[in-house]
Amino acid sequence: MAWRMLALFDPVRISRRARIRIGKNFRVDGIPAILLGIASIVTAASAGRVIEKAAPILPETLRETRELLRSLRPERKELAP
Secondary structure, three states: OHHHHHHHOOHHHHHHHOEEEOOOOOEEEOHHHHHHHHHHHHHHHHHHHHHHHHHHHHHHHHHHHHHHHHHHOOOOOOOOO
16 A cells, blocks of 8 residues: 555645746745745744743833833924914
C-alpha cells in the first residue's frame, strides 16, 4: 500500500504547480500557499500569546506612551484675545 501512495507522489508535478506571484495582486498557489497559511496561523497565535502576557502592564505602557508623545510635541502658544 505504501508503494501505491509513493507512486502517486510526483515531485515534478507538485513543483510545476507551485507559484508565487507578486504584483498588483499577491497570489500564492501550491505548496507555498500551504506553508504561508501555516506561517500565518503560527504568527497569529504567537501575537495572541504575547498580548495575553503583556495585558497586565498594557494600560501603564499606553499611559507612558501618551505622556511621551505629549512631551515631544512642540508647545502650543496661546493667542492673546
